[in-house]
Amino acid sequence: MAPTGERTYSEGESLDIMLATHFPNSAAVEEGMVPAAACRATRVDWQVTARIITYRRVQWAIDSFVLYKSPGMDGIFSSLLQDGREMLIPHLVRIFRVCLATGYVPALWRQVKVVFIPKPGRSSYCGPRDFRPIFLTSFLLKTMERLVDRLLRDEISALQPLHPNQHVYQAGKSVETALHHFVVRVEKAFDQQEIVLGVFLVIEGAFDNTSYDFMCSALTRHGVDQTIVRWIRATLEGRLATTAFGCVSRGVAVSRGCLQGGFITTVMVLVVNELLVRINEGSVYALGYADNIFLLAVGKYPNTVSGLIHWALYTVQFWCGELGLSINPDKTGLVAFTRKRKLTGFFEPPLFGKTLQRSMSVKYLGVILDSGLTWKEHVYVKVKKAQNSM
Numbered sequence: 001m002a003p004t005g006e007r008t009y010s011e012g013e014s015l016d017i018m019l020a021t022h023f024p025n026s027a028a029v030e031e032g033m034v035p036a037a038a039c040r041a042t043r044v045d046w047q048v049t050a051r052i053i054t055y056r057r058v059q060w061a062i063d064s065f066v067l068y069k070s071p072g073m074d075g076i077f078s079s080l081l082q083d084g085r086e087m088l089i090p091h092l093v094r095i096f097r098v099c100l101a102t103g104y105v106p107a108l109w110r111q112v113k114v115v116f117i118p119k120p121g122r123s124s125y126c127g128p129r130d131f132r133p134i135f136l137t138s139f140l141l142k143t144m145e146r147l148v149d150r151l152l153r154d155e156i157s158a159l160q161p162l163h164p165n166q167h168v169y170q171a172g173k174s175v176e177t178a179l180h181h182f183v184v185r186v187e188k189a190f191d192q193q194e195i196v197l198g199v200f201l202v203i204e205g206a207f208d209n210t211s212y213d214f215m216c217s218a219l220t221r222h223g224v225d226q227t228i229v230r231w232i233r234a235t236l237e238g239r240l241a242t243t244a245f246g247c248v249s250r251g252v253a254v255s256r257g258c259l260q261g262g263f264i265t266t267v268m269v270l271v272v273n274e275l276l277v278r279i280n281e282g283s284v285y286a287l288g289y290a291d292n293i294f295l296l297a298v299g300k301y302p303n304t305v306s307g308l309i310h311w312a313l314y315t316v317q318f319w320c321g322e323l324g325l326s327i328n329p330d331k332t333g334l335v336a337f338t339r340k341r342k343l344t345g346f347f348e349p350p351l352f353g354k355t356l357q358r359s360m361s362v363k364y365l366g367v368i369l370d371s372g373l374t375w376k377e378h379v380y381v382k383v384k385k386a387q388n389s390m
Contacts, residue, residue, distance in 0.1 A: 011247070015244075018128045019241070020128075023254050038102035039103045052148070058092055062085055063082060065081070066078065070136050072113060073108060073112070099144065100144070100228075110238055111138075112135050112241045112254075114135060118131055119132050193339075195336060197296070197309050198362075199333065199334055199349075200364045201295075214323050215236070215268075272291055276288050279295065297312070302336075306349060329356060332351060332356060333364065334348065335362050335370075336358060338371065
């Protein structure tokens with residue numbers, strides 16, 4: 001069914017709607033791809049490449065794959081690479097070094113097979129958002145991605161760490177630690193008889209709509225070598241996503257956004273990290289778990305916390321406008337955590353032209369949070385289990 005509510009009457013119409021929803025601003029293609037041009041490599045490019053791609057690192061990346069996972073368009077299984085590692089790795093090292101140094105990605109590696117699977121827990125599966133796209137890419141490209149992703153994580157932590165309030169891709173941080181930080185701040189406010197106004201939001205379509213320029217700019221600002229940035233841009237541009245339903249197949253040339261997984265997820269965390277930096281420079285506490293963010297304003301008076309959240313949401317909206325992203329107000333939670341019965345002077349802040357409605361609870365990161373923290377024992381159990389497993 002189309003987003004407008006109209007029913008589709010053919011397999012082709014269904015595929016067109018699915019691709020248009022999950023790959024916005026993409027152009028339909030019949031076949032083939034535009035070949036990518038390689039750049040002339042400099043001495044610095046070869047030095048960076050030799051540091052990243054070695055025999056041992058390629059072996060580590062290949063051995064990290066799960067056996068018999070579905071292959072990409074080239075039909076190469078991970079088990080083939082693992083069984084023939086001794087013969088293949090010396091050749092792969094040379095190929096990967098040339099690709100990275102020249103910023104080139106072979107056309108076959110750019111072809112992505114897309115499979116849509118139903119999201120669990122939905123009451124119906126009529127709309128395109130009721131399905132999640134699964135991307136099947138070449139294991140040769142995945143090998144290079146793992147090498148680059150390993151470097152990105154090492155360099156980010158060494159040169160310019162993520163904001164301490166970002167709870168992914170940082171050692172010792174997880175969903176449990178994010179919830180624990182939330183509990184601590186709200187309980188402290190309760191002890192001081194203060195009000196905590198929280199907004200819980202998800203950046204809608206962050207992986208689908210972020211432009212390549214912003215991704216590469218975020219990498220550059222974090223001190224990543226231009227050799228790596230150039231190759232990452234090459235992997236993003238000129239991709240062809242194909243999917244099939246019955247006897248019908250469709251393909252689109254992806255011109256915006258990225259495929260989730262690998263180094264791309266790390267890049268998106270860098271992009272969202274800049275929003276956390278902006279908000280935490282003010283008087284509102286912002287904490288993120290990838291593209292899931294919650295904002296907390298603490299104060300004695302309802303109008304004070306309302307005003308602070310209003311400023312924070314304006315900052316979020318301005319940042320989304322810069323990147324061409326959006327947040328669905330209907331899926332954004334607004335909860336006042338307080339022991340007071342009346343909130344005189346409280347007002348609901350707007351987001352993207354729509355006034356948020358305050359509720360008594362919200363589901364965030366898989367846990368239902370209510371205004372009185374009666375759920376905290378459940379969160380503490382999760383945190384305790386996570387600490388014991390370390």
